[in-house]
Amino acid sequence: MPRSTRPPSSKPGPVTLAMVARRAGVSPQTVSNALNAPGLLRPETLERVRATVDAMGYRPHRAAQTLRTRSSKLIGYGIRPTAPGATAPVMDRFLHALSQAADEAGYRILLFASPPGSPGLDGHEELLDLHSVDGFVLSGTDRGDPRQAWLAGRGVPFVGFGRMWSGRQIGDWADVDGASGTDAAVDHLVAQGHRKIGFLGWPRGSGVGDDRAEGWRRAMRRNRLPVRGRRAQSLDDLAAARAASGPLLDTGVTAVVAASDMLALGCYQALRDRDAVPGRDVAVIGFDDSPAAALLSPGLSTVAQPLEAVGHECVRLLLARMAAPDAPPERVLLEPSLVIRDSTPPPGG
Amino acid sequence: MPRSTRPPSSKPGPVTLAMVARRAGVSPQTVSNALNAPGLLRPETLERVRATVDAMGYRPHRAAQTLRTRSSKLIGYGIRPTAPGATAPVMDRFLHALSQAADEAGYRILLFASPPGSPGLDGHEELLDLHSVDGFVLSGTDRGDPRQAWLAGRGVPFVGFGRMWSGRQIGDWADVDGASGTDAAVDHLVAQGHRKIGFLGWPRGSGVGDDRAEGWRRAMRRNRLPVRGRRAQSLDDLAAARAASGPLLDTGVTAVVAASDMLALGCYQALRDRDAVPGRDVAVIGFDDSPAAALLSPGLSTVAQPLEAVGHECVRLLLARMAAPDAPPERVLLEPSLVIRDSTPPPGG
Numbered sequence: 001m002p003r004s005t006r007p008p009s010s011k012p013g014p015v016t017l018a019m020v021a022r023r024a025g026v027s028p029q030t031v032s033n034a035l036n037a038p039g040l041l042r043p044e045t046l047e048r049v050r051a052t053v054d055a056m057g058y059r060p061h062r063a064a065q066t067l068r069t070r071s072s073k074l075i076g077y078g079i080r081p082t083a084p085g086a087t088a089p090v091m092d093r094f095l096h097a098l099s100q101a102a103d104e105a106g107y108r109i110l111l112f113a114s115p116p117g118s119p120g121l122d123g124h125e126e127l128l129d130l131h132s133v134d135g136f137v138l139s140g141t142d143r144g145d146p147r148q149a150w151l152a153g154r155g156v157p158f159v160g161f162g163r164m165w166s167g168r169q170i171g172d173w174a175d176v177d178g179a180s181g182t183d184a185a186v187d188h189l190v191a192q193g194h195r196k197i198g199f200l201g202w203p204r205g206s207g208v209g210d211d212r213a214e215g216w217r218r219a220m221r222r223n224r225l226p227v228r229g230r231r232a233q234s235l236d237d238l239a240a241a242r243a244a245s246g247p248l249l250d251t252g253v254t255a256v257v258a259a260s261d262m263l264a265l266g267c268y269q270a271l272r273d274r275d276a277v278p279g280r281d282v283a284v285i286g287f288d289d290s291p292a293a294a295l296l297s298p299g300l301s302t303v304a305q306p307l308e309a310v311g312h313e314c315v316r317l318l319l320a321r322m323a324a325p326d327a328p329p330e331r332v333l334l335e336p337s338l339v340i341r342d343s344t345p346p347p348g349g
Numbered sequence: 350m351p352r353s354t355r356p357p358s359s360k361p362g363p364v365t366l367a368m369v370a371r372r373a374g375v376s377p378q379t380v381s382n383a384l385n386a387p388g389l390l391r392p393e394t395l396e397r398v399r400a401t402v403d404a405m406g407y408r409p410h411r412a413a414q415t416l417r418t419r420s421s422k423l424i425g426y427g428i429r430p431t432a433p434g435a436t437a438p439v440m441d442r443f444l445h446a447l448s449q450a451a452d453e454a455g456y457r458i459l460l461f462a463s464p465p466g467s468p469g470l471d472g473h474e475e476l477l478d479l480h481s482v483d484g485f486v487l488s489g490t491d492r493g494d495p496r497q498a499w500l501a502g503r504g505v506p507f508v509g510f511g512r513m514w515s516g517r518q519i520g521d522w523a524d525v526d527g528a529s530g531t532d533a534a535v536d537h538l539v540a541q542g543h544r545k546i547g548f549l550g551w552p553r554g555s556g557v558g559d560d561r562a563e564g565w566r567r568a569m570r571r572n573r574l575p576v577r578g579r580r581a582q583s584l585d586d587l588a589a590a591r592a593a594s595g596p597l598l599d600t601g602v603t604a605v606v607a608a609s610d611m612l613a614l615g616c617y618q619a620l621r622d623r624d625a626v627p628g629r630d631v632a633v634i635g636f637d638d639s640p641a642a643a644l645l646s647p648g649l650s651t652v653a654q655p656l657e658a659v660g661h662e663c664v665r666l667l668l669a670r671m672a673a674p675d676a677p678p679e680r681v682l683l684e685p686s687l688v689i690r691d692s693t694p695p696p697g698g
Contacts, residue, residue, distance in 0.1 A: 073479060073480075074459070074480070079444070079445060079448050080445075089438065089441075089640065092438075092441035092444075095428070095441075095444075095460075096428060096429075096462075099428050099460045099461070099462045100462045102460075102462075103461060103462040103472075108459055108460060108461055108476070108480065109459070109460040110423070110457055110458070110459050110460075111444075111448045111451075111457060111458040111459075111460060112448070112452060112457055113448050113449045113451075113452040123452075127457070130422060131422075131423070131457065238643075238644070265644055268646075269646070272646065290640075291438065291639075291640065291641060292640060292641045292644050294587075295587070295614055295641050295645075296644075297617075297618070297621065297646075
């Protein structure tokens with residue numbers, strides 16, 4: 001090949017505009033304005049930025065400056081590693097949809113690996129510094145998520161796939177109304193003639209899981225039915241789901257609303273453990289419409305998230321935020337839809 | 350948010366180095382050399398590039414030039430959209446592994462949506478022009494794939510996850526030895542006591558599918574067993590797999606090697622259609638260790654691809670190619686591994 005050697009790991013250059021911005025506690029755009037359009041800044045901000053530029057010895061290269069202040073057309077997205085053999089089909093389908101929606105808008109998704117448990121702030125910082133991403137899409141948002149405040153504090157546009165589940169809401173987000181999904185699942189089962197409808201959930205404390213539990217609870221109350229549930233001891237572990245299903249089935253339910261398809265599958269197994277037939281003896285409905293749902297016997301009725309629409313909304317909200325940084329936040333809650341297969345016939349079905 | 354407005358769709362700038370390279374029919378590095386190290390080029394190439402630079406009015410901006418010839422630390426990857434509800438768990442797991450391996454090497458994956466059926470050359474071009482990616486990882490390689498020749502012709506480093514399946518081999522690749530996987534599946538079934546082992550495959554003509562069929566065939570011959578197979582009429586469609594399984598089961602096989610887990614699942618359904626029990630009445634082994642394999646009843650024995658290793662190899666090969674463009678091509682064939690669950694007991698289960 002004719003291309004000649006490049007050092008594969010050349011260091012990033014000297015002091016960058018992003019480093020000045022961080023030190024001065026302002027956005028990169030503000031530093032750029034200080035250099036190119038100082039009249040836009042308040043005098044005290046201009047002075048602070050200029051002092052930082054001097055102190056750090058930042059040399060604004062005219063061409064680099066032009067390149068940097070122009071949109072990079074890149075959107076950063078942290079992808080979580082999955083354990084070998086495991087998958088995260090919802091997040092993977094979302095990434096496909098997001099990538100497609102970004103392409104259609106003339107943007108590209110820049111991935112960085114965001115290890116589980118780590119908020120990934122280092123990754124965000126590097127994408128800002130080295131690649132000048134225009135903004136971020138956050139997924140897997142949960143209680144105490146530090147990313148939104150970190151990005152907002154730096155004036156970096158972002159949008160969450162998922163709400164802030166506690167504290168002050170920060171920034172724009174698009175999310176799926178999980179409570180509405182489990183609520184609709186209960187109504188479907190009630191219409192089929194079920195009255196004893198149990199809930200198989202996740203351990204308390206996850207925003208998504210508690211939301212799905214709440215939808216079941218409110219629908220049961222609205223239908224004047226007894227509220228009894230059982231939470232599995234861990235998230236999306238088949239053995240835990242199977243173990244948690246036993247005591248729930250012991251209560252004599254004729255139908256189970258599960259907070260995930262994996263939990264529903266654990267319930268299938270618990271039913272077979274007692275020589276009962278899923279669907280026929282106890283109706284089961286899952287959540288997420290994962291690939292396995294259509295493949296199971298009986299086919300699992302489930303609640304599907306509109307992931308293509310979420311991907312499009314995320315890109316739309318992010319671009320709107322880039323265009324109008326000071327506009328009021330916009331939050332979009334999308335309706336999931338029921339996918340009825342063979343696992344939710346009438347009682348004794 | 351303090352960040353001020355940016356035009357969300359500012360046009361790319363004037364004539365770029367990549368545009369000159371394309372017009373002159375040389376690599377971007379060659380254009381760079383013409384400007385910065387003309388002594389490296391043959392005189393006729395130098396003259397052609399200089400004439401193109403003049404004709405197009407290209408102005409090599411010193412800083413932009415520095416930025417452009419320095420590594421962008423970006424690797425381009427085309428992601429195929431999946432139909433709503435569908436998933437591609439193998440490719441998704443590979444992308445996770447690739448993203449992780451790239452991060453560890455100080456690189457990032459830049460995604461572009463590559464529609465099915467399109468070779469996605471426009472996407473490659475745009476990533477080169479607008480984002481100066483250092484190279485590409487290609488997946489879903491198949492017969493007649495135009496991408497390798499296109500990239501090689503432009504001197505752009507790339508590595509394939511997957512072989513060229515026909516014609517001249519171009520460039521570096523890492524792949525999984527599918528034939529070795531189905532071969533090992535046959536040996537496992539033979540060791541269990543099976544002799545009538547059928548193959549349930551894809552329609553002829555896909556490189557991956559034919560490779561998996563070949564491994565079954567050679568293992569059957571080596572074991573001096575009769576070679577009888579049946580190919581489904583479409584790729585990864587459950588109804589087609591179920592339909593193709595019937596005639597194969599009619600031949601009296603006691604075990605089936607399927608070219609994918611989806612095909613194996615179609616075989617499960619065909620067995621149940623005739624009131625037979627998968628595993629107990631006919632052993633079934635799949636390919637890919639998809640998430641559903643572990644969830645089925647009985648758990649599906651299958652062949653697992655070492656996707657984490659493939660991701661690491663792809664990054665390693667690509668970085669080596671960037672460092673030594675003229676080194677001979679390197680090709681890595683990785684061994685898959687058997688995952689034995691409950692679907693492959695001895696005959697009569």
